[in-house]
Amino acid sequence: MNTYKRNLYLEKGNGSYVYDINGKKYLDLIGGIATCSVGHSNPEIVKVINEQSNKLITASNLFCSKSQELLAKKLSELSGLNKCFFSNSGTEAVEAAIKLVRKHSNKKIIAMKNSFHGRTFGSLSATWNPKFKNNFEPLLPGFVHVDFNNIKALKKEIDNKTAAVIIEPIQGEAGIIIPSEGYLKEVESLCKKNNVLLIIDEIQTGNGRTGKYFYYQHENVKPDIVTLAKGLANGFPIGVTISDLDFEPGDHGSTFGGNDFCCNVALKTIDIIEELLPGVEEKGDYFTSKLSEIKSSKIKEIRGKGLMIAVEFFEEVEPIVKKCLENGLLINKVQKKVIRFLPSLTISIEEIDTGIEILKGAIKDD
Numbered sequence: 001m002n003t004y005k006r007n008l009y010l011e012k013g014n015g016s017y018v019y020d021i022n023g024k025k026y027l028d029l030i031g032g033i034a035t036c037s038v039g040h041s042n043p044e045i046v047k048v049i050n051e052q053s054n055k056l057i058t059a060s061n062l063f064c065s066k067s068q069e070l071l072a073k074k075l076s077e078l079s080g081l082n083k084c085f086f087s088n089s090g091t092e093a094v095e096a097a098i099k100l101v102r103k104h105s106n107k108k109i110i111a112m113k114n115s116f117h118g119r120t121f122g123s124l125s126a127t128w129n130p131k132f133k134n135n136f137e138p139l140l141p142g143f144v145h146v147d148f149n150n151i152k153a154l155k156k157e158i159d160n161k162t163a164a165v166i167i168e169p170i171q172g173e174a175g176i177i178i179p180s181e182g183y184l185k186e187v188e189s190l191c192k193k194n195n196v197l198l199i200i201d202e203i204q205t206g207n208g209r210t211g212k213y214f215y216y217q218h219e220n221v222k223p224d225i226v227t228l229a230k231g232l233a234n235g236f237p238i239g240v241t242i243s244d245l246d247f248e249p250g251d252h253g254s255t256f257g258g259n260d261f262c263c264n265v266a267l268k269t270i271d272i273i274e275e276l277l278p279g280v281e282e283k284g285d286y287f288t289s290k291l292s293e294i295k296s297s298k299i300k301e302i303r304g305k306g307l308m309i310a311v312e313f314f315e316e317v318e319p320i321v322k323k324c325l326e327n328g329l330l331i332n333k334v335q336k337k338v339i340r341f342l343p344s345l346t347i348s349i350e351e352i353d354t355g356i357e358i359l360k361g362a363i364k365d366d
């Protein structure tokens, strides 16, 4: 169906590079929109894929799975929360979070203006942008939106009729909007004070993207529910909702969710991410410092945390993105005037330099 505007056919990848059907090579700074966390065709991942596909893909959730239990244990250790529900995408991870809240309370859920949580009805109701929602009403009732990075706005809305707050610690789709330091901690304490559940959507910020496995670890925050997807299995579809809260049998489910294949790929992906974690902030700082060296009156702001980086321009970025594509660089226009970079965490300094050179040329030429 007509859901995406696109025309480039890609057919293979290797590390930070992808190739189109004519053999043209591109440096990929989009990373499958943060899904390709440890590089295209990563040999360690390929090995697990080969081994596991020879063993078992799925026998359904009618049966127990050691792989699923191992992954749940690992995610519990990483998150500090005890239970996992596995699904197949980010939006499903958010749906499960909303159902978990509703199971415990039917009071309102506070979301943030400019947020993005997915496209299914529950997640869409938590999402802000009216452009995504207008044609699909009625949505799920019980959601209100307040200004992001404005603790006073949240304070005004949160009350004894509130069940939960859902928040992206950095708003990715809005253009990598980073709140002031301490904001998330203040959100946490407001939730605690009002006996309200805190859902942190780590679908884009998680899996090591910002230099810690979960963004909230930078701010020493403890959420009640965490959602994760994208880079968890290096591009294989998987989502997870992590919490100390629980469902009962029959409350929720997913045929594919937590299948042996994805869980094994995710376990290996996490191993590799953990090895890469110490270098993520350093690489991100190098990337942003190189961006800052670009002398152009077109650039308004550079912002980023780890390898989640954006450049905001004074003008529309479509021509720059097009020029980069012609010159073998994939970058993402996340807003009309904002370019986003979400490269694989395996990206090298040389690859960052290559990307910056192509980008510099495109900014100058357009």
Ligand SMILES: Cc1ncc(COP(=O)(O)O)c(C=O)c1O
Residues within 6 Å of the ligand: 089, 090, 091, 092, 094, 116, 117, 118, 119, 168, 172, 173, 201, 202, 203, 204, 229, 230
């Ligand atoms: C923060 C956040 N939540 C949820 C989603 C939805 O994930 P998916 O597209 O896998 O359903 C996204 C996707 O961009 C996201 O960035």
